Amino acid sequence: xxxxxxxxxxxxxxxxxxxxxxxxxxxxxxxxxxxxxxxxxxxxxxxxxxxxxxxxxxxxxxxxxxxxxxxxxxxxxxxxxxxxxxxxxxxxxxxxxxxxxxxxxxxxxxxxxxxxxxxxxxxxxxxxxxxxxxxxxxxxxxxxxxxxxxxxxxxxxxx
Amino acid sequence: xxxxxxxxxxxxxxxxxxxxxxxxxxxxxxxxxxxxxxxxxxxxxxxxxxxxxxxxxxxxxxxxxxxxxxxxxxxxxxxxxxxxxxxxxxxxxxxxxxxxxxxxxxxxxxxxxxxxxxxxxxxxxxxxxxxxxxxxxxxxxxxxxxxxxxxxxxxxxxxxxxxxxxxxxx
Numbered sequence: 001x002x003x004x005x006x007x008x009x010x011x012x013x014x015x016x017x018x019x020x021x022x023x024x025x026x027x028x029x030x031x032x033x034x035x036x037x038x039x040x041x042x043x044x045x046x047x048x049x050x051x052x053x054x055x056x057x058x059x060x061x062x063x064x065x066x067x068x069x070x071x072x073x074x075x076x077x078x079x080x081x082x083x084x085x086x087x088x089x090x091x092x093x094x095x096x097x098x099x100x101x102x103x104x105x106x107x108x109x110x111x112x113x114x115x116x117x118x119x120x121x122x123x124x125x126x127x128x129x130x131x132x133x134x135x136x137x138x139x140x141x142x143x144x145x146x147x148x149x150x151x152x153x154x155x156x157x158x159x
Numbered sequence: 160x161x162x163x164x165x166x167x168x169x170x171x172x173x174x175x176x177x178x179x180x181x182x183x184x185x186x187x188x189x190x191x192x193x194x195x196x197x198x199x200x201x202x203x204x205x206x207x208x209x210x211x212x213x214x215x216x217x218x219x220x221x222x223x224x225x226x227x228x229x230x231x232x233x234x235x236x237x238x239x240x241x242x243x244x245x246x247x248x249x250x251x252x253x254x255x256x257x258x259x260x261x262x263x264x265x266x267x268x269x270x271x272x273x274x275x276x277x278x279x280x281x282x283x284x285x286x287x288x289x290x291x292x293x294x295x296x297x298x299x300x301x302x303x304x305x306x307x308x309x310x311x312x313x314x315x316x317x318x319x320x321x322x323x324x325x326x327x328x329x
Contacts, residue, residue, distance in 0.1 A: 027320055031313040034196065038312065041197025042205040045230070046215075055226045059218055067215045071208070149197065153190045 007095040016088035026089060033082040037149065040075035043068040044114075044145055047122055051138035053131070061134070065122035072114070099154035106151065110144035166250035178248040185248055192241040199234025200308055202227045210301035216291040221284050257323045262314040269307040276300035 010016060019025045046068050049055035056064060087094055094100040121129060121137050160168075169175055178185055208214045209223050246253050253259050280296045287294055293301075321328075 023322070027317060031316050034193070034312050034316055035309055037193075038196045038200035038204055038308075041201030042203075042208075043201075045197065045201050046205050046227075049227075049230065055230065056218065056222065057226070058222065063217065064215070067218075068205075071214060145197075146194070149194045150190060153193050154186075157186045 004092075004095055007091040010088050010091035013088055015085065016091065019085060019089035026086065029082050029085050032078060033086065036075045036078035036082065039071055040079060040145075043072035043075055044141065047118075048138040048141050051122070051134040053135070061126055062123050065119070069119075076111070094155065097155055097158055099151045099158045103148055103151040103155065106144055106147040110141075110148050113141060113144055163251070163254065166254045169247065169250040175247050175250065178244065185245075188241050188244045188248075191237065192245060195234050195237045195241065196312065199231055199238050200312070202231040202234065203308065204305065206231070207301040207305050210293050210297045211305075212292045212298070217289075219288045220293065220297075221288050224281075224284075252321075252324065252328050253318065255325055255328055256318050256321075258314045258317040258320070262311055262318065265307050265311045265314065269304060269311065272300055272303050272307065276304075 011020075019029065046056065047061070047065050050057065050059065050061055050064050118137050118141050121134065178188075205214065206220075206223055206227060209216070209218065209220060215223060276297070280294055280300065287297070292298075
């Protein structure tokens with residue numbers, strides 16, 4: 001079954017129509033999308049840099065992860081909400097857009113990884129985690145988010 | 160030579176034309192500019208949030224500053240280089256764009272805020288390094304910094320829109 005009818009329906013919703021027809025709504029929502037990007041970047045980096053041994057080395061990983069978690073969650077809430085709104089205004093374009101498809105394929109693993117493997121490792125007793133695993137998890141996390149971000153930016157470039 | 164005529168001269172240089180007409184380099188530079196937000200603003204926001212006492216409350220302010228600042232600075236350098244290239248690609252139109260001017264003004268204010276913070280309240284950081292609630296002026300500086308950077312991001316995004324461009328400028 002093709003998903004195209006679903007994408008067409010998204011674009012025909014009242015929300016999609018209002019955003020598409022407004023001159024300033026899209027850029028305003030996009031701005032929130034970008035501000036959340038910075039917040040998520042900060043919340044992810046504080047923990048991943050620590051796991052890599054490149055920042056805040058004297059702090060326990062579990063403590064940093066606990067402190068950063070709410071900011072990551074709220075950043076994602078703003079990000080996903082604004083993302084859905086942007087999507088609803090141009091869903092059919094997204095359907096045919098390779099960058100959008102790439103982004104979605106990496107977004108799910110990035111979120112799942114952040115709330116399962118990475119979270120478990122960050123809250124584990126540090127003495128029992130081999131440094132190689134910490135570094136590997138941080139690198140996978142950064143790589144996944146980088147692909148999501150880069151392909152997200154590319155949605156606007158590829159037609 | 161006025162700034163405008165400088166931009167007009169800049170626009171005619173081969174490098175500017177090449178960048179403007181490039182199929183891949185311009186989008187690539189723009190992507191670097193946007194994604195470096197995570198590195199530069201992400202780390203700066205974490206410091207500001209600590210100063211506001213809403214995260215990393217048990218970590219010394221000076222430690223966050225020392226450990227994250229190399230990343231913030233590296234991000235800032237990337238931002239300035241990629242941002243300058245973006246300006247270089249489209250100088251006249253950008254120079255005349257109202258959002259670009261607002262962005263530059265807010266950048267200057269953010270710079271002044273950071274400078275004042277570091278030359279006053281941060282000098283005595285040893286006195287309040289571990290306080291979950293930092294001195295009032297540190298919180299004011301952090302709040303101001305967050306507001307200015309949010310404004311800079313929004314204004315930066317709006318440069319792409321030509322709502323208020325003078326007629327005849329592309």
